[in-house]
Amino acid sequence: MSTTRFPSLPKPLFGVSKSWKQYSKERAILHIDMNAFFASVEQAQRPYLKGKPVLISADPYGTPKGARSVAATASYEARAYGVKTGMPLFQAKELCPHAVIVEGDARKYTGISLKFLEILKTFTDLVEPYSIDEAFIDVTNTEHLFGNKVEIAKKIKKLVKENFGITCSIGIGPNKLVAKIASDLEKPDGLVVIEKKDLPEAIWHLPVEAIPGIGRKRMLKMNLMGIHTLKDLALYPQENLRRAFGIVGVYLQNAAFGLDDSPVVPEEKIGDPKSISSASTFGKDTLDEEKIASALFYLTEKAVLRMKRHRLKATVVGVWLRYEDFSSEGKGEKVKQEISTFEEVKYHAFRILERFMPPKKHVRLVGVYLGGLKKIEFEDISLFKSESKKRMVDDLIIETRKKCGPCSLLRARSLIGEKIVMT
C-alpha cells in the first residue's frame, strides 16, 4: 500500500476579497476535525490499542533507517513523546520506542470519511470536505432547525463518537478561517466558539502559524521580521508585508484580522475537473512489472470512476513513471474517439506503459492522467449487448461503492501486490 493513496492534503489559502462585507447576515461556520484520525480509528476498532502510543504507516515493515515510510498519523499518546504526523518512521521509533505500529488501511479510512460527510449532510447541504478527516459546514440557514450552532456541534460530536468510536474537535466561527483556527485550539475532543464581535482580539494572542497557509518557512521569515503573534502580523505595515511575501502577504494580514469570505462549497458544486490524475508511490521502489501493472490498473480504475462521477469523457490518456533517482518519464496519447469506460482507458494506459517496460531503473511512482475532458451530454448506446455490459460494470461499481463503501467491490487485479488489512 502506498502513502499517496490517502486522499490529498488540504488545499491551502483562504481568501478575502474586497467585498467581504457582502455578507449582511453573520455566518455560522463549523470546522470539524477528527482527532488523530487513522490512529483513533484503529484504537476504536482494536481495544488493545487503547491508551497506547500508536503509529499508522503505509509500510510498517519497511527497513528502519532511510526508509521512506512515515507515520501517517500518531495517536495522542505517541504525540506526547514528540512524534509528529509525517515524521519518518525510524525517527518516530527513536522518540517512542514502544509505539505500536499499525499498517494503515486507506480504504477503511476513506469509507469512514464518506460516512462522516453523510452525517454532516444531515445538518446542512453546505458541506465542504477539506481533507480525509476534516470538513467545513455552513449552518447559517439551518441553525434554527437544530437549536443553535453549538447544539449542532454537540450533536455532531455525539454522532461521530457513536458511529466511529472516535472524537473530533469542532471550531465555530463567522467564516472558514476562524472556524479552522478555533478547532485547532482545543485538541482532542474540543469545542471552541469564536464570535464575530470578539474578533480580531480573540485570535491575536495566537502564534502566526495558527493561520493555515503559514508553514514553517513563512513562520521563520515572519519571526525574523519580528512578527510572532497574529497581533504583530495584523499591525505590521502592509507595504513591508507585500514586499516580503507578495500579494499573499496582504491575504495573510487580512487573515490575522480573522477576515475570510470564502464560501463553503459542497463537493458537488465544485466545477468539473479539467483533467484527472491519479498516482501512487510504491512502498519500496520496484522493478516488478506485474506490481507496476497492478498499481496502474488500480489507479486507472480510480481515475475512470472519478471521471464517470462527473459525467465526463476523455480524449487524452497519459502514463508517467518516477524512478528511484526522481527522474521522470511519461507519455500522453491523444485518442481519436472520446472514451469513457474503464476498458477503453485501460487499453490506452497499458499500451503507453508498455513503452517503459521492462523498467530501466527501479520505479518509485506510477501515475495515470486523463485529459481533454468533455461533458457527456447523453449516453450513446451500443448495438451489441456485450459492449453495453462493460459500461454497466463501471456503473455498478460506482453504485455499489456509493452504497456499501469504497472497498465493497473491487476488480481482482487491483489486489495483486496489495495487502488488505482485515479487522
Add this chain to the structure above:
Amino acid sequence: MLIKILKSELEETLRIATRAVSSRTALPILTGISIEAQGDKLKIRSTDLEISVEATVPSTIEEEGVVVVPAKPFYDLVRKLEEGIIYLKSDFDGTELSIEAENNIYKFRTLPPGDFPQGVPVPEGKKIVLNGDDMIDAIKKTSRSASKDESRVVLTGVHFESGKNSITVAATDSYRLSVVTVPCNYVDEGIEFLVPVRALDELSKIIENDELEIVVTEKQIFVLQGNWVFYSKLIDGQFPAYKQLFPEKPSVEVTVEKEKFVNAIDRIASVFKVNAITMEIEEENMKVYGHSSDYGEAMEKISVKSTGNIKVAFNQQYLLDGVRSINADLIRIELQEGLNPAVIRPLDGEEYSYLLMPIKS
C-alpha cells in the same frame, strides 16, 4: 542507376506509390520510398509495414539499380518541376540520387536500400473482381462507421463477405453500422475478411473507375489495378454478427427528402451546436429539435410520409453521417420504440442500410 522518364509520368507514379509512406518516424527507413530500376520498368514502393503499395511505370532504363530516398521532399520536388524529361541518376555506391532536368540538379542523400522491407509478390488466393467505382462507393459508405479507437481492434476494420455475384461490406463502431452490397464481375465463394479502415481510406484515393482485382490470402489482401498493387495486413478477429441486429418489423416508417433533412440537421447541429437531436413524427410532420448548451433551443419542421407517430433522439453526428451517406433523393427511416436501433435506407433498393442506436438522454 540511370533512368530517363517524363516528369508527368513520374509524378503520377509517385502519387500512387507514396500512399503507404509511414507518417511515424520511429523507423526512419519507412519515411522513404524505394526506387527500383530493372529491365524496362521503374518500380516505386512504399510501406508502413501494415499497408504497402507498389507502382510500376515503363521508362528508359540505361542502368539498373535500387535507391531509397525520403518520400515527401522527393515527391514535392518532382511535383514542382517543369514538364519535360527528367533523369534519375545514382552514383556507383548508391549514396546519392540526383534528379536532373534541363535547368535543375538536385542531389538527395539516400537511405540504405538493404534496410527497406522486401516487397511481396502477389500470391495465389481467392479472387474478387469488381468495378473501381463500386469499391470506392462501398468504402465511402462504410469507413465512417468504423471505430477510430484502437481499444477495439476488430471494430477498426471493415468487414467483407462474398455473396452471389456480389460482396457485402460492413463497418461499425458499435453505435452505428453501415452495410452495403456491391455487384462483382467475379467472386469466389466463401470469402470473408477484415481490412483496417485506414488501409481502405488510402486505397480509395488511388482507385480509378476501372476493373479492380482483389486477391485474398489468410493474412493479407492484394488489390490490383492498372500499374499498381496495394496490399494490406488483415485484422485477425471475429467481426460481430450484425445481420441479426436489423429489426424484423419497424414500428414506424418515415419517408423524407434527403436534401431537406440534411440541411435541417446541419443547421441544428453544425451551426447551433446541438448534440442530441430529437425526431418527433406526428402525422405528416416531422419535428427535428434539440437543446444547445451554447446557444439555446432549435426546432425545424419537415413534411414527411409516415406510417405512425413516434419520438426518438439520436446523436447528431451519427444521424448526419447516416443520412449524408445515402445517394438518393428520398430516404426511408425505420424507427422503433424504446432503445432499439433505427435503420436508414434509400427509398428504393435495399443495397445500403445504416443502422444506428438512439440515445439515452
